[in-house]
Amino acid sequence: MNKKKFVCLEKDLKPRCPVVTIMGHVDHGKTSLLDYIRKTNVIAGECGGITQHIGAYNVKFKKGNSITFLDTPGHEAFTSMRARGTKITDIVVVVIATDDDVMPQTKEAISHAQLAGVPIIFALNKIDKINSNPDKIRRQLSDMNLLLEEWGGKYKSQEISAKLGKGIDKLLDKILLEAEILNLKANPNKPAAGTVIEAFLDKGRGYCTTILIQEGTLKLGDYVVAGTFHGKIKVILDDIGNNIQKVLPSKPVKILGLNGAPTSGERFKVFKNEKEAKQLASIRSNLKKEQNGKSKSKSKSKSKSKSKSKREEELKLIIKGDMDGSVEAITYSLEKLSTDSRIINIIYKNIGLITESDVLLAKASNAIIVGFNVKCTLKAKMIATKNNLEIRLYHIIYDIINDFQKSLNGIKEKKVTVIGNAEIINFFKRKQTIAGCLIRNGKIIRNSKIRLIRDGVVIYTGELNSLKRFQDDVKEVNKGYECGIIIKDYNDFKIGDIIECYL
Structure with missing residues (x-):
């Protein structure tokens, strides 16, 4: 592959805006801080009030300055996502709620930032709360050898209220001051390169990839390779969904045109033509297959020894x-x-x-x-x-963790034997909702365990509380007969739901 080498000279470098990663513990106010900065309510679209993905936004201010923000999830499950955030950032803002403590996830975020060797600014949030105690947070940080400037240390900090907007202007000034000290520059006059932040499959548009441009200028129609995937860029969207023609360094955008979803954290690069892009993607794909084959053979040999x-x-x-x-x-x-x-x-x-x-x-x-x-x-x-x-x-990640923690704890229980299922054909609201059912298979037994299935998905597991034929309580009802069923502590039925009875 003949590649044109771009020699980066000092005169080619142009100032670029800082990339700032927002980190911290779940519910300490990271997304609320960005909400205020962007004047939009991002958090309203997040399930359970926590951020489930890395969001990338470029915010322009009245003075002409701009900052690119990465909003990383705070839940401990997203350790790898937070680690990935620090690899592409210039400055880290660690948000800590002053009515709480320096939590384990906060300590972990600080560790990632220190390992990345980037400046840290502490945002001491929720100062509007009655039980707010910023000095307690300063003391806990000093116990971790993180002394803030107001206590004679080197780390910048700012007391803020993300809810009321108090102190946020000062926080932004400190971010821009830090960026000025770093003297951030990049060469825009070369083919673009950067990092994949996120990728997903959009049913109507195909694979949609969020990327951060770190050097060069990305243009519509460029041929891109990201990991094992390649493609010609058909659409470039900015962080508010506008179609644009080109992107300069430090800017996050969504692109359409790749033939798959690259892994978050993968490097992407623009190539001269489609042939070069396909060739590199093919080489990488073959290498990945070889590595997967080796890892599978190792896992098979391990599993045989168990x-x-x-x-x-x-x-x-x-x-x-x-x-x-x-x-x-x-x-x-x-x-x-x-x-x-x-x-x-x-x-x-x-x-x-x-x-x-x-x-x-x-x-x-x-x-x-x-x-x-x-x-x-x-x-x-x-x-x-x-x-x-x-x-x-x-829709919420810690529900998955809790669910499978329980499943794993109960893994030694005997296997489930399904003895029958009934389809809900009507329901009647009394003190507790009665499901009018038709037994489709097997039989339903009173006081047995049940699973409620909706559209092929188990949505509730519990116990059958009452089983009736007309007005009479019965012990069981067989296939082909109708009955009334009450499930213990559950009322949210829909016609077409399946009640599965098992032992």
Whole structure:
């Protein structure tokens, strides 16, 4: 491959805006801080009030200055995402709530920033709260050898209220002052290169990749390679969704045109033509296949050495998510739950809808499908229901962790035997909602355990509280008969739901 070498001279370098990563513990106010800065309510679109992805925004101020912000999730499950954030940032702002403590995730964020060797500014948030105690936070930081400037140290800090906007202008001034000291520059007159922040599959538009330009200028029609994927850029969108023609260094954008979803943290680069881009992507793809083949053969030899009892306690999972970063974080979190005797084995992971092929793989391998912010195709639901396969859908990551922690703790329980299922054809609201059902298969037994299935997905697990035929209590109802069912502590029925009875 003949490549034109670009020699970077001092005269080619132009000033660029700083890239600032917002870090800290969950619910300490990172996204609320960005909300105020951007004058938009990002947090309203986040499930459970926590950020599930890395967001990238470029904010312009009245004085003509601009800052690119990376908003990293604060939940411990996103350790790898936070680590990735520090690799592409110039300055880190660590948000700490002054009505709380310096939490483990905050300490972890500080460690990532220190390892990356970037300046840290502490935003002491929630000073509007009655029980706010900024000096307690300063003391806890000093115990970690992090002495703030107002206490004679080297670390900048600012007391703020992200809710009221108090102190935020001063915080921004400190960020811009730090950027001025760093003298940040890049060469815009060369082919673009940078880092993939996030990637996902948009059903209507194809693969959508969020990237941060770190050098050069990205233009519409450029040929790009990111990881093992390549493509010609068809669309460039800025952080508020406007179509643009080119992007300068330090700016985040979404691009359409790649033939797949690269892993978050991958480097991307612009090539002269499609042939060069395809050639490099093909080489990388072949290398990855070779590495995967080697790792699979190693894992097979390891699994053969395990005892039979250990293999019986293996929980196999298929993970599908809306974005690559989410899938990576979920994988990281669930694998951490494994012990020597109780193992979580993630046999497949990818982004996009839960499809027929995912369900067939789950059937063949006896696996549970985990979906994060994704839906099932109709055919996938039908196959899953027919084969009694379990699909669990989630919108908040710690719900997944809690769920599978319980599943792993109860892994030694005897296997479930389905004895019958009933379809809800009507329901009646009394003190507790009664589901009018038709027994489709087997039989339903009073006081048995049940699972409520909606669109092929288990949405509730509990106990059958009451079973009636007309006005009479009965012990069981067989296939083909109608009955009334009350589920203990549950009322949210929909016509078409399936009540599955098991032992």
